[in-house]
Amino acid sequence: MTALFDTVLVANRGEIACRVIRSLRRLGIRSVAIYSDADRSAKHVTDADTAARIGPAPARESYLNIGAVIAAAIETGANAIHPGYGFLSENADFARACADAGIVFIGPGVDALEVMGDKIRSKNHVAASGVPVIPGDSRPGLSDADLSESAEVVGYPLLIKPSAGGGGKGMEIVTTSSELPGALATARRIAAAAFGDDTLFLERLIPQPRHIEVQLLADTHGTVIHLGERECSLQRRHQKVIEEAPSPLLDADTRRRIGEAACRVAESVGYVGAGTVEFLVSAEAPDKFYFMEMNTRLQVEHPVTEEVTGVDLVAEQIRIAAGHRLTLGQNDVTLTGHAIEARVYAENPERGFLPATGRVIALDEPAGEGVRVDSGIAVGSEVGSFYDPMLAKVIARGANRAEALARLDRALAETSILGVRTNIEYLRLLLAEPEVQRGDLDTSLIDRRLPSLSFARPDAELLVAAALMVHAERSAPSAGAAWGVLDGWRMTGARPIEYTFGVEEGETATVSVLAAGEAASVRINGGEPHTATLRQLGDGRSALSLDSGVRMLSLARTATGVWVGRDGFSWELPLLSRGQRLALRLAAIARPDATRAPEVRSPMPGTVISVPVAHGSVVDAGATVVVVEAMKMEHKLTADVAGTVSIAVQPGDLVKLDQVVATLTPLVPDAAPSDAEPNHPIVEGDTA
Template identity: 65%
Template structure:
């Protein structure tokens, strides 16, 4: 069985309703690149918009023309309606495709385009108004026979009113922003005493992400599955659905791996009947607001009672995970969005929809799963996203190019890897193979974590629910740097130092040349966990096997062979290891293998001494009193005052970066000294607060006193 269509290269233009001459893509990243690809296939001129941070971005390079719309902050660029409208006028754009996020569900934007005589490639203002507000949409669709989750959904409720209503909803419950999406601002609350703090955080995140801090409460459905239905609707009254997607593999309400169709429905004797029911409910939700274009209706489905499903929200835009539907349905959803917006009629009826095979998508993020998924930044030094042998069954939608500097101003999702197979097992195998060959050196990514999930027994068996990742994460075994990686990094550094230096004569070479026996050379490497290792190399890397010793261990035989740009083979004591390697010229080596990657720091004498002193100055196991920002960002909240007595684990500072809020807590009890305030722009590793332990704590941690606390 072969994939129904390769939508990584959309179909050539076909006759029918005249399309637009120029379309502006009001977005960035991988979705902008994906939309531009279809516009090109349709013969439509594309316009990219960009902020200062994205001047060299891939979507800017791939569009036919581009316009700068402002500085890096999204509020001043991608969310600036006036700037986008000016770009439309400058380029003669007849229509705007909003992608997802940013202005894609903004009714004011759609209205402004309408007033300017520019087509919005999306639904009408009525649908945006109703479905863009979760409270309004929930109450609205309930009147059209669509089942909804029990809860309290009234606009304008204060924290006190929500807390009072919570008792009626019951615990555990879920706080949700009315204007939001993507899981931002959503918080599960188990106990009444935890509600006030969670409400405050949810309001702050909602206001920052969506410009609206309205919240509502829903009963938390235990062991739920997140299943959504893709709909298409035109201006001629035709509404169809293209089956469902399973999106239950989530972390913090953010989807990680999605697939189509749902294994829950596929494995049930009455799965086809449930698919028809949930599909019709989705179509009714679309009909209720005269929806046009592509949209997604999201449902919570009980794992224990799959015939029970509840409306959560309707996303009035393209979804991140739309490629899995494209691969099993054999359609280009962006093409249909464009055709419908141009007035075209759906030529597909519900009876024409056939789902072929299975497709799975994994979202690739710049983040560090081992560090609570801390977002990361960096420059792409080596990139290979579609390994040889995966073409045809694997598609990659990406924003990356070599040399790109990843900004902390935007969401950390970089790309999506989508695989198709004749059945679910084949699709998961294809995805795992693709992820094993995915290389993006210079950035810390979640690719290894994705492979661990794809190969988890419960995932393979289709036993999914939205809490599965949270339960599995503590038991995931992440790969660590071993001797082979240290040796490969050291030999790669030495090979780079030796290359091209022979013409300067032996007295200028740095390969340990001397009369008589060669001198060993030492490379000091810093590891991702803050540790150090010394690799001693005797011999010339370029001329054959050398002798290596790690941290003074016995000599071992090694050789390094270059197999292609950035690709090397290491032979160590007869064992073969393959790596992707890149060096950034500033003392950092990036190494990758089978989806895993790491950074090794080549330590100068000063850097090595600094690490040694840091280890000596603090007793092993003691907490670091300094509270540092994990990455560049903005301080959004400081809930304590300078000089306050704080408890270990108490939140001291909240930093927002890559559209996520990170709460930094006190490492120990003591008196806090603050060096940051709300609104501050901070750098990675910048000290934002210091906790001075109380006298008793100091005595307890002082090895010279001999006294306990």
């Protein structure tokens, strides 16, 4: 039997790099991580047997630098490279460079990468193989004029798609002809920036579509099998959020037919390795399916297939790349139980899913029967703006779908990440939706339900816990400093100590604490007294007794306040100084008719990629004035009033959180917002 590799370099980062390294370790293969300057202390670096620096933080100068990756492989003695997903995983030039250097690329051949990497070419190729495709216009090299003319034939609503790339980047839904020019411009810009190719094509928008994909394995000896399907219909802006296997929609006959169709797609290009064929299925006609694209790599959601089949897909990729035959045939594949995965992102759902940055200061990941976590973070991990904001994936398996759903919800409730905002609360709200519980899914469900979701705010429990944590720290006696203890004691009697926290912008809450032994009497904003006790258990976990109830919370102290968490919800509560409290009071009593030039600020650190208006021009309210890219997402910053715009940045500039990028002089003085209301730009997030 052909031996496996001695050393494999993992050309990726984050949770997928950690996941690949685990399989390499189980196979007894030495692992090599690569890292940019931003990832010098990242988890995937410390998990690997050795690591090599490949460049500065920007991905194009590090993880996308083919020469640097190949050089690192040669330097560390790697026999093979596993590309993970994203970055160079579907790059034919990278596969060629590996071959030229005598290094095995753990993935398909160049021909398959080229055919399936071009969505126009792949769609036409698959149609010729007898697999149904979505109606549209996939002729190569279509100009904007061609696309506009073709749109009238295809009909609205339709979908604009880039020919290169994947992950929903650059896809635009168009419902009327008037929207088409702007959507084409956006799609071309995103495609060019993300893939270096702005070629577009059109597809008819399938009503109530369900996104169902089939996992494949193919060896170098001509055997191709499928491992069942995954349902990936819970998406926001074409980005998958929650995935499961098997699909609750398909019956046995459709499952067999869609699996056979996926195998025909792979066979038509001589596919080798692990891959996924994606289909759209209309909820109105669940027995009909249409080829959408083939992903010539491992998918983010591959763990749910592993959980229901018992197959380690990464290990199979490695064995196939080493020339081994598949050890199982199609009849050996069985789907047992049900598995569901939720993607945990560093983002703020209640503020338009803006990417979040920060440092992980406390981390508690779930465990237990049927629960798996694929994570790329650890305490101390820096979450910046250079890369995708996915932090981890939480996967649950059960004997049936209901049990898997319940286990996943419980696992998310037990997940605590403090130091950076996450979408965990949002994931739990989605799982609780009646349609999700019933399995009545489609790709627009999240967009329909999101406006009705209500997000939590810091309540009495969290405010009291934060105050008691700070109070315990400040009242702890130290040698020779008894008079400096802030315990509220006075010669005239004990007085409460007040702690004021910022809850939201412009909103505060004050907690007074009067300690009496272990217990304390607390009041929030001068309200009724409560009896409270806080026990810190370590690892960021604390037990709060408030009146007659006891709750487990997550708490972490920072230099500026306290991070609090409970049941998947987390929040930063800044502890306000006297000067900060005074500034807020002054802002609250500022003249409501005071005029000023509203500022447009960047709600996240990132890079300016476009300034669509000229300095000094007059813009309408809602007009996009600056476009910022952060964490692979494109964000349009818009004017909240009509006026003359003064631009403070240019394309290519790096901007910080809350940096002023433009200023507006309102056309009508009384149209300016009150100083009592903070001015935040409307932000529209485009997948990029």
